[in-house]
Amino acid sequence: ILVFAMTIAILGNSVVIISIAHFKQLYTPTNILVMSLALVDLLLGITVMPFSMIRSVDGCWYYGEGLCFLHSSFDTCLSGASIFHLISIAIDRYQAVCYPLQYPTRVTKPVAWFMVAVSWTAATVYSYSLLLTKANIDSELTNCLGSCNVVMNALWATLNIVIGFFLPCCVMVCLYETYFEEYCFPDSNSSCSKASYHVTIKTVLYFILVFAMTITILGNSVVIISIAHFKQLHTPTNILVMSLALVDLLLGITVMPFSMIRSVDGCWYYSEEFCFLHSSFDMCLTGASIFHLISIAIDRYQAVCYPLQYPTRVTIPVAWFMVAVSWTASVVYSYTLLYSKANVEKLDDYIASISCLGYCGLLFNALCAALDACICFFLPCFVISAMYFLTVTAILMTVFGNLLVIITISHFKQLHSPTNFIILSLAFVDFMLGSLIMPFSMVRWVDGCWFMGDLFCQIHSSLDMTLSVASILHLCLVSIDRYMAITDPLAYRMKVTNGNAAVCIAAVWIFSCTFSFGTVFSKINTAGLDEQMLKTC
Missing domain, CATH: 1.20.1070.10 (Rhodopsin 7-helix transmembrane proteins)
Known part of the structure; x- marks a missing residue:
């Protein structure tokens, strides 16, 4: 793939250079800029791409430090020249489209050659002054044998990205944007009106929207x-x-x-x-x-x-x-x-x-x-x-509904019966579930994370297990109570008293707490499980 790309770069740009140089009809200011840009790309294909290809594929530089410096300087210089040529072409097209009558006198062949000279000179001066003075390096680097890289410190990395990317982009976007603003559909009388934003505002809008689009694509890809x-x-x-x-x-x-x-x-x-x-x-x-x-x-x-x-x-x-x-x-x-x-x-x-x-x-x-x-x-x-x-309503209904049952049975003496005491205790179980368990479980299930630490996780799990077991056992007590009341109604009041109900309720709570907290904190429930299964994030 890389050899094919390199071959296309060399042959394609050679054809462009030969064509423009040979045919006098093509000898225009614009084509002079294009020919010089093709020369830049041709030199990149001949002097830079072969060595970069080997380094990229093998991961090693086999040609010594001297050729490494020469290769890096050529790479930096030609890349800069390519960017400056693109700016020159953008200026040329802006003049041709926005000022068609003055264009032949403003952009002549000498002007085009001057722009070519400026592009090459600026790229050469910037690249070699940077690399020869080693201003891009803060301290002496220790490179391994077979390494060849251009290193930039923070200052020069910022300066390089401004000169080599943001500044050229802003210039070209502003110039081409002005062209489209002036002549969107010049040959049609039914063309829509364009947005009347200032060039600067449009540039800022494009930058913001491109940034948002990039974040959208990269973020969702991750x-x-x-x-x-x-x-x-x-x-x-x-x-x-x-x-x-x-x-x-x-x-x-x-x-x-x-x-x-x-x-x-x-x-x-x-x-x-x-x-x-x-x-x-x-x-x-x-x-x-x-x-x-x-x-x-x-x-x-x-x-x-x-x-x-x-x-x-x-x-x-x-x-x-x-x-x-x-x-x-x-x-x-x-x-x-x-x-x-x-x-x-x-x-x-x-x-x-x-x-x-x-x-x-x-x-x-x-x-x-x-x-x-x-x-x-x-x-x-x-x-x-x-x-x-x-x-949220389910949690609130659980809390306040059961709180109402607790207050009602506790307040009115007429309701102080064995059955109602069991119901009151069951309501207290559900009240505790709604107050202590459901809010943290909601956060865990919605966010997918537990934020309160391992100890509180164990306490939360123990309480959850305690209240679930207690709820089931309370339902068993209610069933036994109803069975006694229906099958033996005459002896019911003698057998099922408030004292008996209190003893049964206490037994349920003691058993639930002992069983649940003992199971979780002694880790009996995880005995024999594979350690890989027990790993948590």
Whole structure:
């Protein structure tokens, strides 16, 4: 691959140089700049790429320190010359397009040769002054035999990226942007009006949007690769998160670049067919993102409100099913709406009034706008809010509902019966669950992390186990009490007294605490398990 690329670089640029040098018709200021740029690339292909290819593939430099310095200086010099030539060509094109009448007198062949000389001189002076003075190195480096690299300290790394990247980019973007601003569609009388932003504002907007787009692509790529690669992360929740990251990655690759240009410039430079494809992708991926958020909310609701049933209710196949439903629903809804053109029904007159060359927008009539708002905003917001509201409500109902039972039975002496004492103790169990267990479990299941340390984890697990066992045993007591009351109603009051109920309740609590705390803190429950299974993060 590298040899092929090197061959293309050498042969292609040789053809360009020979053609421009041989044919007098091609001897123009622009082509002089192009020929000099081709010479830069030809020299890169001959003097730099072969040695860089061997170093990149083998990881070693076989040619000594002298040739290493020469190679590095050539590389830096030619790369800089290439950048300065691109700036010169941008200036030349700006003059040709924005000032066509003055261009022949402003940019002549001597001016072009002067720009070539400046490009070569600037690159040579900057590169060799930097490397020969060793200003790019803070201290003496200890290189291993076979190493050949250009090292930059913090100051020169910053200066180099400003001179070699940001400054040239700003100059070229401003020049080409001015060209497009002045002449977007010069040959058409039906061209749309461009956005009237200042050049500086547009440059800043492009920088911000490109940065956001880069973060979107790289960030979601990291999420996808991490979850896909590490089997420990293959959980139902993470499958939903990975699919959501794929949605955002596709948005960053297929939608955001074109939307960025349209938003900043105010023009659509591509065909109507591509406009339709872009709009359909935008709508489909936006819908998929919303449906994935609903799925994650449902998953978290099940994890918090039904922690014991959650592993059997929300399995990995169920998560994949939710992913499939999210993608299918968004694709079917988006493409059905757009291909049927139901969204623009009865809008022909309005479309004709605003239609112009360079316009690309997604229009909705009143019915489809209301439907889209309901499906893509109000319904998802309602479902997501309802899931989290129900989660918090379940905790509050557990706490305050059982607190009400406790206060009522404790306050009214008429309710002081064996059955009600058992119910009061059961309500206290559920009250403790809602107060001490469910809030921390909710945080753990929603965030997927335990933030309170190992000791508190053991205490939390012991209390959870204690209250669960106590709840079950209290239900057994209620069943025994009801059995005695129904099968032997005459002797019931003699057999089941308040004292007997208190003894049974105390026995239940003592057994639950002893069994649970003893099991967790003695680690009997993990005896015999493989150590690999017991490793925690």
